[in-house]
Every structure is written in C-alpha cells, then in structure tokens.
Amino acid sequence: MIKNLLPKQTVCNQKNEKGETCFGLLKRYYPFASYYNETDATLAAKIKKEVGSDAGLVLLKCELCSTVYRLPEVLERKYAAKQ
Numbered sequence: 001m002i003k004n005l006l007p008k009q010t011v012c013n014q015k016n017e018k019g020e021t022c023f024g025l026l027k028r029y030y031p032f033a034s035y036y037n038e039t040d041a042t043l044a045a046k047i048k049k050e051v052g053s054d055a056g057l058v059l060l061k062c063e064l065c066s067t068v069y070r071l072p073e074v075l076e077r078k079y080a081a082k083q
C-alpha cells in the first residue's frame with residue numbers, strides 16, 4: 001500500500017479491517033539505497049512502478065503496519081538536495 005502523505009501528517013492513518021486507525025510512527029525510508037534495500041520484493045516492485053527506483057528516493061514507512069507514504073513534492077526535493 002502506497003499513500004500520499006497529507007499536510008502535517010506525522011502518524012499513520014491507515015485503517016485496519018475493523019476500521020481502527022493505525023497511528024504508527026512514520027520512519028524515513030530509502031527503499032533503493034545501497035545500504036537499505038527493500039527486502040519485500042512485491043513491495044519493491046510496487047514502489048518501482050509508482051515512484052521509480054532512484055537510489056536517493058525517500059519515502060516514509062509505518063513501523064507498525066508497513067504502509068508506505070509518498071512525501072509531498074516539496075519535501076521530496078528538499079531531501080533529495082541533501083543527498
């Protein structure tokens with residue numbers, strides 16, 4: 001599951017089967033960096049298809065349910081500049 005991060009969102013808003021919100025912490029995540037490759041091949045393929053497979057790609061991942069969040073464009077550029 002890949003979602004877009006909402007403005008000011010800091011915790012996961014994914015709902016489970018019971019309709020309860022996750023509220024897990026979102027950790028910065030570099031799925032295609034050499035030091036941290038995504039080990040879940042299905043998820044890696046999905047990310048590659050939706051946002052590309054750049055080594056500097058920064059996403060957020062919920063530490064509880066593993067939902068992946070795409071950062072807003074501005075943040076994406078800001079983090080990309082630091083690489």
Ligand SMILES: [Zn+2]
Nearest residue numbers: 012022062065
């Ligand atoms: Zn979550």
